[in-house]
Amino acid sequence: MADKPLLNIAAGAGISRPPTATEFVADRSFRFMTQVCAAAIVALVGYILWEIGGEALPAIREYHAGFLVSSVWNVSTAQFGILPEIWGTLYSSLLALLIGGFFGLTVAIFLTQDFLPPRLAIVFRTIIEMLAAIPSVVFGLWGIFVVIPAIRPMADWLHGVLGFIPFFGTSLSGPGMLPAAIVLAIMILPTVAAISQDALHLVPYRTKEAAYGMGATRWEVILQVMVPTAAGGIFSGMVLGFGRALGETMALAMLIGNSNQISLSLFSPANTLASLLASHFPEAAPVEVRALMYAALVLLAITLVVNVIGIAILSVTQRKFAGKS
Amino acid sequence: MSTSVTSTVATGPRPHSLQRSVGEPRALRSALLTGGAWVVALAAAVPLVSVLYMLIVKGGARFSTELFTELPPAGFEMGGGFGNAIVGTLVMVAIAALISLPIGILAAVFLAELKPNSKLAATTRFLGKVLTGFPSILAGVFVYAAVVLAMGSYSAIAGGISLSVLMLPTVLLTAEEAMKMVPRKMKDAALGMGCTRTQVIWKVVLPTGLPGILTGVMLGIARVSGESAPLLFTALFSNYWLQGLREPTASLSILIYNFSSMPFENQIELAWAASLVLVLIVLVFNILSRIIGRPKF
Numbered sequence: 001m002a003d004k005p006l007l008n009i010a011a012g013a014g015i016s017r018p019p020t021a022t023e024f025v026a027d028r029s030f031r032f033m034t035q036v037c038a039a040a041i042v043a044l045v046g047y048i049l050w051e052i053g054g055e056a057l058p059a060i061r062e063y064h065a066g067f068l069v070s071s072v073w074n075v076s077t078a079q080f081g082i083l084p085e086i087w088g089t090l091y092s093s094l095l096a097l098l099i100g101g102f103f104g105l106t107v108a109i110f111l112t113q114d115f116l117p118p119r120l121a122i123v124f125r126t127i128i129e130m131l132a133a134i135p136s137v138v139f140g141l142w143g144i145f146v147v148i149p150a151i152r153p154m155a156d157w158l159h160g161v162l163g164f165i166p167f168f169g170t171s172l173s174g175p176g177m178l179p180a181a182i183v184l185a186i187m188i189l190p191t192v193a194a195i196s197q198d199a200l201h202l203v204p205y206r207t208k209e210a211a212y213g214m215g216a217t218r219w220e221v222i223l224q225v226m227v228p229t230a231a232g233g234i235f236s237g238m239v240l241g242f243g244r245a246l247g248e249t250m251a252l253a254m255l256i257g258n259s260n261q262i263s264l265s266l267f268s269p270a271n272t273l274a275s276l277l278a279s280h281f282p283e284a285a286p287v288e289v290r291a292l293m294y295a296a297l298v299l300l301a302i303t304l305v306v307n308v309i310g311i312a313i314l315s316v317t318q319r320k321f322a323g324k325s
Numbered sequence: 326m327s328t329s330v331t332s333t334v335a336t337g338p339r340p341h342s343l344q345r346s347v348g349e350p351r352a353l354r355s356a357l358l359t360g361g362a363w364v365v366a367l368a369a370a371v372p373l374v375s376v377l378y379m380l381i382v383k384g385g386a387r388f389s390t391e392l393f394t395e396l397p398p399a400g401f402e403m404g405g406g407f408g409n410a411i412v413g414t415l416v417m418v419a420i421a422a423l424i425s426l427p428i429g430i431l432a433a434v435f436l437a438e439l440k441p442n443s444k445l446a447a448t449t450r451f452l453g454k455v456l457t458g459f460p461s462i463l464a465g466v467f468v469y470a471a472v473v474l475a476m477g478s479y480s481a482i483a484g485g486i487s488l489s490v491l492m493l494p495t496v497l498l499t500a501e502e503a504m505k506m507v508p509r510k511m512k513d514a515a516l517g518m519g520c521t522r523t524q525v526i527w528k529v530v531l532p533t534g535l536p537g538i539l540t541g542v543m544l545g546i547a548r549v550s551g552e553s554a555p556l557l558f559t560a561l562f563s564n565y566w567l568q569g570l571r572e573p574t575a576s577l578s579i580l581i582y583n584f585s586s587m588p589f590e591n592q593i594e595l596a597w598a599a600s601l602v603l604v605l606i607v608l609v610f611n612i613l614s615r616i617i618g619r620p621k622f
Binding site: 024110138 | 351368451463551
């Protein structure tokens with residue numbers, strides 16, 4: 001009885017059959033279509049580079065590399081330079097990386113090294129992931145009405161007492177580098193925390209057990225075994241977080257003060273490439289648009305380099321641990 | 326030799342307790358660091374709590390049906406809402422999804438199923454990862470140059486296209502991961518019955534990987550719903566209801582940006598209320614992605 005289907009199949013009466021001609025054509029065209037879509041993504045990136053580069057070309061011909069080291073932005077005389085914006089972009093992102101990197105790595109350690117029972121760890125991880133879901137403008141609004149008032153007393157005190165140190169050299173008039181960097185740090189924290197957690201998870205379990213077995217304390221295991229072993233992945237998380245900070249726009253446009261100046265002071269207003277684009281582009285005259293396209297190309301180049309480095313480190317370290325856990 | 330050691334341990338005084346005394350410097354340092362980690366981790370949760378608190382208190386205070394049915398107020402006007410901005414955001418996100426879902430998922434089929442090790446797949450995968458870190462404002466610059474200048478006007482279409490650039494990598498990479506999870510045996514069984522690769526993909530891979538693919542779709546939608554930088558100079562803004570897809574279009578995020586810098590109390594309140602609505606939209610898609618993507622086995 002039970003053998004009947006098998007016998008049928010043996011007799012060639014199974015449900016399998018070779019594909020018909022229509023199916024064959026459908027198969028080939030569908031496969032071709034997926035290939036076109038994959039190629040379209042490659043083409044899109046090429047088109048983005050070509051389009052922004054092409055629009056920036058007139059400005060590159062006109063201002064050459066002097067554009068990168070000049071601090072003037074004057075529409076009426078058509079003189080443009082983005083040195084303050086390059087400085088502001090790097091300075092704000094670096095500050096954000098210092099704060100967000102520290103918090104992100106600590107959170108990653110906290111979530112992976114048995115500080116919390118598994119259920120609570122999932123809840124806490126979700127809370128940190130939710131930070132990434134809050135839109136940039138909402139962080140900007142929150143920064144204006146919560147962060148700036150909250151840090152003002154401390155900023156005034158630091159400026160009054162330690163004003164001779166360049167970092168506290170000016171008073172906080174409202175928007176400025178520090179509130180922008182704090183909000184930026186909060187925005188990159190989930191990126192750093194997520195990639196660092198993955199890196200710590202990749203460390204083989206027996207490595208950790210061996211360290212505990214030798215009598216190391218919890219933090220000796222974390223700081224001398226886990227973090228060094230996962231260092232590559234953690235570093236790539238920091239680089240990708242830095243890349244995200246470089247390109248972040250709205251929160252910075254709302255918090256950094258859009259002021260064309262270079263200052264070490266944490267409390268002085270500044271500007272970044274992305275917020276320059278956000279604040280000037282909508283009302284720009286054609287001559288200014290060309291300069292803004294040049295600025296966009298510079299931002300594109302910086303973020304591309306940083307991201308490619310981050311992704312490269314990440315894939316190298318992931319390959320290192322492949323199949324070892 | 327070994328027997329004597331064993332007997333010493335068994336009969337002699339108890340070995341060192343495995344419990345460390347807290348006074349020992351190493352253990353003390355560990356305990357202090359543990360305390361520090363707790364403080365830092367809890368501090369990291371403060372911003373989210375504070376943002377949500379402000380949204381509920383400030384945004385909730387203005388919550389009413391007028392928000393959804395009325396147009397944004399000018400200068401000194403009282404009241405008003407942002408119905409047109411909600412419509413604009415939803416329409417542009419829909420346009421973005423219409424563009425990036427087919428391309429992203431089909432490309433993911435190629436990456437996961439058809440030629441995973443080809444040069445094209447490796448390049449696409451790499452560029453997809455690069456695009457995830459692509460600054461959103463540059464998507465706006467690109468679409469301004471490629472679409473707005475060509476069409477001669479700011480439009481919902483341009484806004485939607487710029488959002489699709491940002492949605493594409495999320496959809497592509499999560500869909501690829503989801504399809505890779507489909508067990509090899511199921512595909513082999515279908516192939517063995519004479520299915521073409523296309524039939525295997527449509528009847529086995531896509532249905533089985535659907536939850537994972539949908540997770541990526543929801544995440545992509547959640548990500549772009551809150552975006553504002555790419556819309557600044559592609560969709561611009563409008564104080565009126567959406568008349569057509571070829572006209573400047575309002576969005577919640579640009580409304581928040583514009584109103585946040587206004588000196589009027591009414592507009593600031595509306596900015597908070599709009600933030601609450603925007604975060605709710607984003608969270609709904611985010612939570613949907615978690616529910617759909619929850620592992621079932």
